[in-house]
Amino acid sequence: MPNRLVSSTRHYDQKLQKILKISARIFAEKGFHRTSVRDISRATRMSLAGLYYYFSTKEELLYLIQERCFVTLLDRWDEAGNPAMDARARIRLFAENHLSFFLHNMHEMKVMAHEDDSLTGGFNEKILVLKRRYVKVIMDLIEELQRHENGKGIDLRVATFSLFGMMNWIYTWYQPKRDLPLSQLMEHMLRLYFLGIIEGAKARAPWLTAASTGTAKDTFSLWQKQS
Amino acid sequence: MPNRLVSSTRHYDQKLQKILKISARIFAEKGFHRTSVRDISRATRMSLAGLYYYFSTKEELLYLIQERCFVTLLDRWDEAGNPAMDARARIRLFAENHLSFFLHNMHEMKVMAHEDDSLTGGFNEKILVLKRRYVKVIMDLIEELQRHENGKGIDLRVATFSLFGMMNWIYTWYQPKRDLPLSQLMEHMLRLYFLGIIEGAKARAPWLTAASTGTAKDTFSLWQKQS
Numbered sequence: 001m002p003n004r005l006v007s008s009t010r011h012y013d014q015k016l017q018k019i020l021k022i023s024a025r026i027f028a029e030k031g032f033h034r035t036s037v038r039d040i041s042r043a044t045r046m047s048l049a050g051l052y053y054y055f056s057t058k059e060e061l062l063y064l065i066q067e068r069c070f071v072t073l074l075d076r077w078d079e080a081g082n083p084a085m086d087a088r089a090r091i092r093l094f095a096e097n098h099l100s101f102f103l104h105n106m107h108e109m110k111v112m113a114h115e116d117d118s119l120t121g122g123f124n125e126k127i128l129v130l131k132r133r134y135v136k137v138i139m140d141l142i143e144e145l146q147r148h149e150n151g152k153g154i155d156l157r158v159a160t161f162s163l164f165g166m167m168n169w170i171y172t173w174y175q176p177k178r179d180l181p182l183s184q185l186m187e188h189m190l191r192l193y194f195l196g197i198i199e200g201a202k203a204r205a206p207w208l209t210a211a212s213t214g215t216a217k218d219t220f221s222l223w224q225k226q227s
Numbered sequence: 228m229p230n231r232l233v234s235s236t237r238h239y240d241q242k243l244q245k246i247l248k249i250s251a252r253i254f255a256e257k258g259f260h261r262t263s264v265r266d267i268s269r270a271t272r273m274s275l276a277g278l279y280y281y282f283s284t285k286e287e288l289l290y291l292i293q294e295r296c297f298v299t300l301l302d303r304w305d306e307a308g309n310p311a312m313d314a315r316a317r318i319r320l321f322a323e324n325h326l327s328f329f330l331h332n333m334h335e336m337k338v339m340a341h342e343d344d345s346l347t348g349g350f351n352e353k354i355l356v357l358k359r360r361y362v363k364v365i366m367d368l369i370e371e372l373q374r375h376e377n378g379k380g381i382d383l384r385v386a387t388f389s390l391f392g393m394m395n396w397i398y399t400w401y402q403p404k405r406d407l408p409l410s411q412l413m414e415h416m417l418r419l420y421f422l423g424i425i426e427g428a429k430a431r432a433p434w435l436t437a438a439s440t441g442t443a444k445d446t447f448s449l450w451q452k453q454s
Contacts, residue, residue: 034260088425114341116399142424149425155407157400158415159424165396166389172343173388180382188385196423197369197386198315198376 016054016064019044024065028107032062032115062115063123069108070130073101077137087145092190094138099167099189103182109171135160163193243281243291246271251292255334259289259342289342290350296335297357300328304364314372319417321365326394326416330409336398362387390420 022043026035037058041048055061076097081090102109119127139160146154166189173179180188249270253262264285268275282288303324309317329336346354366387373381393416400406407415 031258031260033258113399145425154419154424155411155415157406158412159419161396161400162393162416162419164400165392165394167392168396169388169392172340173384173391179384184382185385188382189389192381192386192389192420192423194423194425196419196421197381198372198421 013054019046019051019054020061020065020068023061024105024107024111027062027065027115028110032058032111032118037061059119059123062111063119063127065108065111066115066119066127067130069101069105069112070127070134073097074130074134074137076101081137087141087148088194091138091141091145092186094141095163095167095190095193096186099170099186100182102167102170103174103185106171109168113168113171135164138163166193240281246273246278246281247288247292247295250288251332251334251338254289254292254342255337259285259338259345264288286346286350289338290346290354292335292338293342293346293354294357296328296332296339297354297361300324301357301361301364303328314368314375315421318365318368318372319413321368322390322394322417323413326397326413327409329394329397330401330412333398336395340395340398362391365390393420
């Protein structure tokens with residue numbers, strides 16, 4: 001891979017940013033595999049030669065979009081994350097960062113979700129490293145929260161990916177004119193995530209008792225057939 | 228559209244079922260647009276002429292897969308749903324139905340998520356009708372639950388699509404050998420959905436008080452900056 005690929009300054013290149021933004025929109029609309037570099041050329045009004053200064057293959061372009069998303073998310077997190085805050089507040093910050101980024105970059109969100117397996121080889125591995133780092137941030141926070149705040153023993157992977165599922169599914173249904181604005185969307189989603197949709201005290205009766213008498217997470221009788 | 232398309236007996240046709248199953252796998256692996264009817268022919272070991280007895284275009288094939296998913300889900304719901312149960316138990320049943328169907332049909336799940344906007348015209352409209360009917364089932368249940376069980380005033384669309392998000396995101400992360408088996412996966416996910424990940428009583432302190440003094444859902448001070 002040529003050295004320019006990993007230069008940390010290239011992300012500041014306005015032109016590259018424009019290419020990535022426009023390409024993400026086209027990938028989101030047509031799908032990665034149906035998009036040609038010629039389509040990108042037409043939409044960006046740049047020549048093929050001009051484009052190939054920024055990337056060597058269409059796959060590299062997809063890689064650059066995904067890389068930029070994860071690097072931006074991680075950078076924003078590094079700036080915003082305050083280790084002095086409690087886990088709940090940091091989870092809120094993480095979700096705020098994630099949601100606001102994607103609500104302002106819905107095309108990128110769709111591309112990340114749909115073209116998750118379109119990268120191969122080295123590109124794929126580099127993205128996996130970033131993705132694992134990003135998932136680990138929130139997984140560690142959720143684990144901390146569950147440890148310190150009387151967690152309900154929900155499997156950590158279920159707890160982690162359910163949060164991502166709630167947030168990432170947004171691109172399929174969210175309509176800015178119809179739905180809550182970002183700040184409230186986040187409030188409602190995090191309320192649901194932290195406290196559930198119904199009043200715990202009332203709902204608890206047979207459930208948490210059963211769960212709290214068990215020692216392993218497998219002993220929940222919560223959803224067993226009531227026959 | 229030829230009449231055979233809407234015949235209710237065609238779903239019982241073993242051969243069609245086999246075609247749909249194999250096509251869903253190939254669409255999931257290669258993407259709808261990159262798959263040719265010739266690919267389907269090779270994988271099903273059927274001639275093109277044989278295939279075209281069952282569908283007229285590749286788009287119709289995608290439509291038949293999506294239609295079959297929604298019709299199956301709705302049929303299973305009609306059989307399982309018991310109006311005498313309380314809303315929480317019916318939501319559990321709905322989620323059980325949805326999750327078990329998709330965990331056993333992960334390719335279909337991916338195709339439903341990724342090719343959501345690949346259908347056009349009449350095919351698209353028919354699927355939208357089924358999808359709306361399906362979403363309305365759970366939306367009505369969640370509304371009922373929130374009304375009867377001291378709901379926390381979470382926006383109904385957020386509450387509904389967060390549940391779908393949690394469930395539908397599974398195809399991106401679930402590994403049968405690593406993760407909880409279906410019954411426990413469901414328990415944990417529904418626990419999270421109904422009660423949240425942390426102990427309500429403890430977490431409630433400044434939050435629910437603030438929420439319960441407000442009259443509109445907009446008055447939650449829950450996630451406002453603590454500065």
